[in-house]
Amino acid sequence: MNDTRPADDSLPPFTHDTAGAVLDTEGRISGWTHEAHALLGRSAEDVIGRPARTLLADPASWTALAQAYARGRRRGEAVLRTGHGEDLPVILQAFRLHNGPEDAQAPHVPDETGETGTMAECLLLAAPASLATRWHQDQAFVAELFLQDRVGFAVLDPELHLMRTNTHLLPYTGVPSDLQGRRLADFLWPQDAAAVEEHLRQVLRTGRPLIGTEQILRTVEDPSAGVIITISAFRLQAPDGQVLGVTALFTDVTELRRSSERLALLHHATASVGRSLSVADTGRELAAALVPGLGDIAIVDIADAVSLGEEPLPDRDGRLLLRRTAVAGHPATGSSLPAPTAVLTTVPTTDLASPHPDTDTGTGTGTGTGTESDHSGGADAQSGGHPFTLTAPLRARGTVLGRVSVGRRAERGPYQPAEQDLLREITDRAALALDNARRFTREHRAAVGLQRSMLPPAQTDTPAATTAGVYLPADTATGVGGDWFDVIPLSSARIALVVGDVVGHGLAAAATMGRLRTAVRTLADLDLEPDELLTHLDDLVAQLSAEPEQTPGQSADPSSDDDPDGAWHDHPISSATGATCAYAVYDPVTRRCVVASAGHPPPAVTDPEGNVSYLPIDPGPPLGIGGLPFEATEVELAPGSVIALYTDGLIEYDHGNLDTGMAELANHLRRPGTLTRPLRDVGRDIVTDHPAPGLGDDLTLLLARTRAIPAHHTADLTIEADPAAVATVRQAATTHLHTCGLQELAFTTELILSELVTNAIRYTTGPVHIRLIHTDRLICEVSDPSATHPRMRRAHLTDEGGRGLYLVAQLTTRWGSRYDHHGKTIWTEQELPPPDAG
Secondary structure, eight states: OOSOOOSOOOOOTTTTTOEEEEEOTTSBEEEEOHHHHHHHSOOHHHHTTSBGGGGBSSGGGHHHHHHHHHTTOOEEEEEEEOTTSOEEEEEEEEEEOOOSGGGGSOOOOOOTTSOOOOOOOEEEEEEEHHHHHHHHHHHHHHHHHTTOSSEEEEEEOTTOOEEEEOTTSSOSTTOOSOOTTOOGGGTBOHHHHHHHHHHHHHHHHHOOOEEEEEEEEOBSSOTTSOEEEEEEEEEEEOTTOOEEEEEEEEEEOHHHHHHHHHHHHHHHHHHHTTSSSOHHHHHHHHHHHHTTTTOSEEEEEEEHHHHTTOOOOOOTTSEEEEEEEEEEEOOOTTOOOOOTTSOEEEEEGGGGOOSSOEEESSSSSOTTTOOBOSSSOHHHHHHTTOSEEEEEEEEETTEEEEEEEEEEOGGGOOOOHHHHHHHHHHHHHHHHHHHHHHHHHHHHHHHHHHHHHHSOOSEEEOSSEEEEEEEEOOOTTTOOEEEEEEEEEOGGGOEEEEEEEEEEESHHHHHHHHHHHHHHHHHHHTTOOHHHHHHHHHHHHHHHHHSOOBOHHHHSOTTOTTSTTOGGGGSOBOOOOOEEEEEEEEETTTTEEEEEEESOOOOEEEOTTSOEEEOOOOOBOOBTOOSOOOOEEEEEOOTTOEEEEEOHHHHOOGGGOHHHHHHHHHHHHTSTHHHHSOHHHHHHHHHHTOOOSSOSSOEEEEEEEEOOOOGGGEEEEEEOSOTTHHHHHHHHHHHHHHHTTOGGGHHHHHHHHHHHHHHHHHHOSSOEEEEEEESSEEEEEEEESOOOOOOOOOOOTTOSSOOHHHHHHHHSSEEEEEEETTEEEEEEEEEOOOOOOO
16 A cells, blocks of 8 residues: 555545555555555665565564464554654564465565564554553443443434433433333423434534433323433534534432432421521411412411410320411312411321321322311311322421321322431420420410519599500510509509610510519609609619629529420520610699609600600619719699600601600690590500501500699698698688588598698698698698608597597508608598489
8 A cells, every 4th residue: 555645535534544465465565555654764665575474673572572472462552663763662463464374374474584474464553652652542431321320421423313221320210121212202292302402402402512411201101200310511523523413421329319309308497497486477487488388288286284384284185286377389270289287187196296297199198197077178178189299297306296297299299218317306306496485485475474463554544644554575585574654542642654774585574573563662652752762762773783693594493394494594585684764753733744754765745735845854874873862853744745655666767766756646645636545545556656566675655634623622721830730721622622522521520630740730830731632532631840750650548649640540541651852741542422413
């Protein structure tokens, strides 16, 4: 052969770069290819007719090659000497060219001199050893690809017919065993096949490889058992650029992907469930977290006692009452979605005791539900009509709190054991959050009940004012707080209006609120001035702040089953130690209102003309700070005015903007109905219009519409400290009582005033002031400049005195004394006689 390149260059790829030479029967070169010329740098004219051994770097090695050829070995290794004098390791391949009679005989082998005898004419191919090694590696690589059992490998022609595949291309139900010449659409769902072929066509068009694209593949025969495949593909083309087809690798990542999805679902459910301390919200969070990851529908049934914060206990028959709390997802075709809070189900606790969820691959709700109730609606109500369901108990501390059921459509297939384990893990974690919500609900209910029991009636009607209070506790995310209001009747027809706010939430705040309210009532009974009362209250809060914190475990029964592990003992409840308070005293006789504040916002007043203003008080520090004085502000209120005391929860809007809240409150109080409508309705409207969707603090409002006692219902008299003036007092009192139509009380009133005025004249040297007030009761006041405290004592038979105050106490409904800057006042109250029947 000469070194002229053939006109047809479309040689097979395994001979394209291979050098070739033809050896005659004497071992001489009789043909030389162009590739041989390019490989060794020797032309045909230089080598034709020469012995082949002259091309070897070591001509002596020709004998071993020839002997191996004679024994039938057609492949070997050698080192050739190029035309540039360089050594080139090559791989040799020999082929006989003639099938004559001599081929039946063994070829002659060279003798010791190196001369050769007669041998068969052959074609000798040579390739560089490095290139041949790469060819062999390529062949081994391709062969192993078609033998892999974890990777699907396919070669498709330009029309995307399957030309060659390994035995594990798609080993799923519905894939034919013989794929030669088939299209993907012959056995895959049309949508899935079209999606894969579109990717492969793009590889054929652009030549850009496809790397790790995920695709769901479902067969026509079994569409429910879809698998997730990653597809990688690259284009095949000949050395001349002709496109031969595309090669695709299919890797099944179904289990890897689903494991990742299960882990993500577990993380999502853990993060979602438990953000709220409400039992109902926890159930809704759990149901929402399970859809659509674990099912098309999720139903959460919680023991009825848990919603009340109690331990769920089965009845005598071992059955537990469950209430449908949350439903999420969509019902199956032809079914309705079960309604939450509308289903009560009694379930044997034995059906909920297993830590493993149960599954049902037929119809119904699963073998482990065990539901039996006249209200459950049957299996469809439990699963929403879905054929595949999974049920698991909600268990914490060994107690069943409820159950969770999930269901899904038939095309998603039955639940697998890994999904059962996932649901069990989610329900175990959710049960802890649910139990925490149950505990909080119990504490919250106790705190709200405790606080409401400490609050006064929402409405009062006194001679001084009509009042209405509104209290709205904080939402369940933070718990009840320590807000309170109070209306305290004082002597001489006066009333005290109180609004306070204890720092913190929960039982500690509610308990502190109760202590402060009791202290305020006790101090108010002493008829202290508002600023003096806040000073004493400040001392009390400072003492409470100094008390050590106490955990629930220190006072609880250590054997209680509600906390068997003592887990709560390590979490102390911080005592609420700070508070604010506003205290106002209104006198309907003088129409004067005295207000003092301890870090509390100022009261708002709506006068009879509809004008709204905030009282110009000088608030002192919050209670518990100590060391700073409180100042009282005195204003006169016209009859029919509305005074509003409130906590900061009412005026705190976005970003704690109190000015906006106070302006909004003033706008509400300017409405015409404030002066005429029932105060209860006015207060409800103000609270309802509060823009906060969820309260972070308690909201308290106390409204009072003032009254005035007419002047003709009062009588004043001032006398000198002279015993002879007692008769004047009796006469003046009798005249006033006859004028008011209370002559039936004249005798008793004369006795009371005689005793009180006589004592005042006996123990003081200044003038004595007497005042009668006629309201719903008859009030008698005797004031003198002495600070001596009156004391009732039991007189002995031989004592000549000491019976005066005892006699007063027997003749009156209530009596007492109060002190001011001018001295003391002793007051009494008498019930009015019933109206004349005629």
